[in-house]
Amino acid sequence: MMDGFQRRREQKKQDILEAALALFMEYGVQKVSISEIAQKANVSQVTIYNYFESKQKLTSGVFGYYIKKTSDDFEKLIHSNIPFPEKIKQIIFNKKEISKQIHEEFYHFMMKEYATEGNIIEKIYVEKALPYFAKLFEEGKEQGYVNPNLSQEAILFYVQMLKDYMQREEVYQKVLPLTEDITNIFFYGIIGKKE
Amino acid sequence: MMDGFQRRREQKKQDILEAALALFMEYGVQKVSISEIAQKANVSQVTIYNYFESKQKLTSGVFGYYIKKTSDDFEKLIHSNIPFPEKIKQIIFNKKEISKQIHEEFYHFMMKEYATEGNIIEKIYVEKALPYFAKLFEEGKEQGYVNPNLSQEAILFYVQMLKDYMQREEVYQKVLPLTEDITNIFFYGIIGKKE
Amino acid sequence: MMDGFQRRREQKKQDILEAALALFMEYGVQKVSISEIAQKANVSQVTIYNYFESKQKLTSGVFGYYIKKTSDDFEKLIHSNIPFPEKIKQIIFNKKEISKQIHEEFYHFMMKEYATEGNIIEKIYVEKALPYFAKLFEEGKEQGYVNPNLSQEAILFYVQMLKDYMQREEVYQKVLPLTEDITNIFFYGIIGKKE
Amino acid sequence: MMDGFQRRREQKKQDILEAALALFMEYGVQKVSISEIAQKANVSQVTIYNYFESKQKLTSGVFGYYIKKTSDDFEKLIHSNIPFPEKIKQIIFNKKEISKQIHEEFYHFMMKEYATEGNIIEKIYVEKALPYFAKLFEEGKEQGYVNPNLSQEAILFYVQMLKDYMQREEVYQKVLPLTEDITNIFFYGIIGKKE
DNA sequence: AATGAATGAGGGTTCATTCAT
DNA sequence: GATGAATGAACCCTCATTCAT
Numbered sequence: 173m174m175d176g177f178q179r180r181r182e183q184k185k186q187d188i189l190e191a192a193l194a195l196f197m198e199y200g201v202q203k204v205s206i207s208e209i210a211q212k213a214n215v216s217q218v219t220i221y222n223y224f225e226s227k228q229k230l231t232s233g234v235f236g237y238y239i240k241k242t243s244d245d246f247e248k249l250i251h252s253n254i255p256f257p258e259k260i261k262q263i264i265f266n267k268k269e270i271s272k273q274i275h276e277e278f279y280h281f282m283m284k285e286y287a288t289e290g291n292i293i294e295k296i297y298v299e300k301a302l303p304y305f306a307k308l309f310e311e312g313k314e315q316g317y318v319n320p321n322l323s324q325e326a327i328l329f330y331v332q333m334l335k336d337y338m339q340r341e342e343v344y345q346k347v348l349p350l351t352e353d354i355t356n357i358f359f360y361g362i363i364g365k366k367e
Numbered sequence: 368m369m370d371g372f373q374r375r376r377e378q379k380k381q382d383i384l385e386a387a388l389a390l391f392m393e394y395g396v397q398k399v400s401i402s403e404i405a406q407k408a409n410v411s412q413v414t415i416y417n418y419f420e421s422k423q424k425l426t427s428g429v430f431g432y433y434i435k436k437t438s439d440d441f442e443k444l445i446h447s448n449i450p451f452p453e454k455i456k457q458i459i460f461n462k463k464e465i466s467k468q469i470h471e472e473f474y475h476f477m478m479k480e481y482a483t484e485g486n487i488i489e490k491i492y493v494e495k496a497l498p499y500f501a502k503l504f505e506e507g508k509e510q511g512y513v514n515p516n517l518s519q520e521a522i523l524f525y526v527q528m529l530k531d532y533m534q535r536e537e538v539y540q541k542v543l544p545l546t547e548d549i550t551n552i553f554f555y556g557i558i559g560k561k562e
Numbered sequence: 563m564m565d566g567f568q569r570r571r572e573q574k575k576q577d578i579l580e581a582a583l584a585l586f587m588e589y590g591v592q593k594v595s596i597s598e599i600a601q602k603a604n605v606s607q608v609t610i611y612n613y614f615e616s617k618q619k620l621t622s623g624v625f626g627y628y629i630k631k632t633s634d635d636f637e638k639l640i641h642s643n644i645p646f647p648e649k650i651k652q653i654i655f656n657k658k659e660i661s662k663q664i665h666e667e668f669y670h671f672m673m674k675e676y677a678t679e680g681n682i683i684e685k686i687y688v689e690k691a692l693p694y695f696a697k698l699f700e701e702g703k704e705q706g707y708v709n710p711n712l713s714q715e716a717i718l719f720y721v722q723m724l725k726d727y728m729q730r731e732e733v734y735q736k737v738l739p740l741t742e743d744i745t746n747i748f749f750y751g752i753i754g755k756k757e
Numbered sequence: 758m759m760d761g762f763q764r765r766r767e768q769k770k771q772d773i774l775e776a777a778l779a780l781f782m783e784y785g786v787q788k789v790s791i792s793e794i795a796q797k798a799n800v801s802q803v804t805i806y807n808y809f810e811s812k813q814k815l816t817s818g819v820f821g822y823y824i825k826k827t828s829d830d831f832e833k834l835i836h837s838n839i840p841f842p843e844k845i846k847q848i849i850f851n852k853k854e855i856s857k858q859i860h861e862e863f864y865h866f867m868m869k870e871y872a873t874e875g876n877i878i879e880k881i882y883v884e885k886a887l888p889y890f891a892k893l894f895e896e897g898k899e900q901g902y903v904n905p906n907l908s909q910e911a912i913l914f915y916v917q918m919l920k921d922y923m924q925r926e927e928v929y930q931k932v933l934p935l936t937e938d939i940t941n942i943f944f945y946g947i948i949g950k951k952e
Numbered sequence: 953a954a955t956g957a958a959t960g961a962g963g964g965t966t967c968a969t970t971c972a973t
Numbered sequence: 974g975a976t977g978a979a980t981g982a983a984c985c986c987t988c989a990t991t992c993a994t
Contacts (some may be wrong), residue, residue: 242393307378316558318557318558318559319555319559320442321559322557322559323545323548325545326512326549326551326552327552327557329545330549333532337528337531340402346524350518350520350524353518354521357525359558360514360552360555360558361551361555362512362514362525363511363512363554
């Protein structure tokens, strides 16, 4: 159990993470200075250095925090009772509520981290997201929505890519009217279903 | 016609653009200093300021240069005689030789510019790329490769997205073995072809 | 009360102001770089930026500092017991000890600030200097040294002008031998006293 | 006599001087770059360096040009037939037509040059202005306007100072309503005339 | 003689990070 | 443990001046 000290410590750490996350998402990682984060979190710059060792490590921390926060939502969705195609739609088109307008750079900074081996984010991803995806596509295959000859990696890549893309504000706005078509292509390809 | 002066001027300008492009693509726009570009282009910093007025304008210039350079390749491909599916594959999977390893930030900086109205890049894109795409997909529809009910925008979005994604080194490496599956999904969707 | 922190802070701030003042007075504002000020004040450039936000604001600060420093001397003189003509002479001819060699540009930069409405310097001037001058010339009129028909503004203008002029090193040197005549002109005009 | 070459050369030199003078007077010496002068004079930067060796020397040249231009006006005034007090008034209060709004810094840069021994300006001043002033004050003494006990230097200094001061735009505006009083003090001092 | 091109040196400013209390 | 103070390094940009044609 945590005592009062540790609890307060944890709280302060989270304040910093929240402040940094908000700023990163709005302005991008490089444009946000430690000083600004400190100000927004109501701590001194040095306190940030006490909790995280460098901006680099803080940034990693923020990524982890963000992933953990969102992967919970993801888990819920997967386990819910709505039909398979609806799940897919939501994965692709639902922007996370916390990131109404996520900053490009932050997102891709994250994606890069995400690709690097051996970091927290990768770990969380592999431990949590992957199994859920596997489960989801098993479900899809059983219900005839997914071609069983396709490798799971390929499908996963495709979903990730779409999801990613939808995170971008300018894309999201442009593509919203095309939702039906986009979904159709995802399920039936550009050749379309034979009916 | 250009005299010796102008020719040399044009050459130097291109040297700078090339140097900047290479560095931007490798490290991103913000991480590359004018001084580094100058060094790589074998000119002094000030020379850069003589040709381009600021880093902002240089960056714009680099974007334009890049787009022009690549749109030529694109044009050639569209007009070539290879079969439709092969063209699509090449558009999606062939990384431009000049961008062996395109840097995220540069690419999205570019895409942002790209979205802004009234700039050179937008102009080139609308004037050159769009009509070619239209032509390409007409060809596809005629040959039965493309569902005629799908809006051109939706298809375009998919191609762009895939193309974009393949520009990323880390993605490229991972996805290469999945090329067949990805292409299949693009053409036939995750449900797969009915045969 | 100030604690040790604040006291040291105040001290350092004053060090910077002193260094800047000295350099501004010798070489003018534009010719003096932040780096030189930092060196003279034995701090790093950035420390200056921590105390004052920009060169512009530092310069303003230096003006305020200078004005405050000199207005105290002025107050003392006005309240002292020496005869009226002697006070006038001292106001005009006594160079402030801190400005052995005041640089033109600094001085006129200051005078410009001085003219701008709503700044500290104007405020100090209006609140402190003007009333004292008024009092001084009342005294002068009572003692028959000042023509009661003259507007206070006109007299003030003359004193200011003479005072200003004497601040210039090259003028000061040339005019010193003429002190008596200058004073005479001030009191009796170029027509001279009727005796 | 000048041939065509030399005439054109002279013309170009004057173009440069005029351009520089105008810019110096509006923005001050330090804020105006050689490049700006070149642009305004429609020549290349290097041409300026061909005529004048450095910015320093150009500046000197501009001062000389300015002085010569204005000293002619002065000469005319001294020799005109208007009464003595009116001449004084004009000297003090008439701003030179060419400098409706002379920039502080340029003016004082000039005054500093002016004070330095052995330069063109000093030379022109000593050769032309001084004798005229002497003549003027002889006239004043003869007509009873000037106290014969006052040294010429002192009077000269006083006039110069007033003239100088009036050149400043912000002073000029403020003091204009006080013209009568200022003139009175100049002639009769702050004690005023005995009537 | 005149110019377009090029540059070294320096200026103000910002930032991640460390020091000292 | 937390903070205010301090800093070295770097960045973008400007300018007087020189080079090469």
